[in-house]
């Protein structure tokens with residue numbers, strides 16, 4: 001699609017922004033330890049963590065070794081909102097993995113408008129902060145946002161976010 005069409009399409013959807021977590025929300029994946037065992041079985045070698053820990057590595061998206069099981073309930077929600085909302089991946093996976101993550105999504109017929117990914121090398125950024133920065137950077141003032149996530153500490157941060165910003169826009173949090 002040409003850039004002007006994409007811009008018009010996003011403009012028509014801007015009243016609602018939907019944020020989807022990736023791991024254990026859109027996709028069920030093996031634990032890190034189970035993934036490393038699968039890696040060793042497939043390659044005959046221990047995973048080399050000298051450069052990246054497993055989940056920070058592009059290899060962690062090699063779906064011929066690591067199975068990605070689409071969570072049907074969340075996929076259905078994606079189908080429900082995709083045509084009239086701006087869709088965004090909101091993940092603590094690192095920014096340098098965007099291409100690999102997009103590839104997995106493509107293979108399952110999922111097209112997200114934006115990817116909001118972790119910048120930090122140390123502690124994880126609060127997802128509420130990631131949402132606010134994203135809206136500001138893209139000059140978006142939606143009437144409603146919806147968020148899907150599985151992690152207890154993220155959901156606590158999102159509940160606080162809802163209490164603080166619920167007057168500015170309607171916020172729906174989905175525990176996946």
Ligand SMILES: [Mg+2]
Pocket residue numbers: 021022023024025149150151
């Ligand atoms: Mg998750």
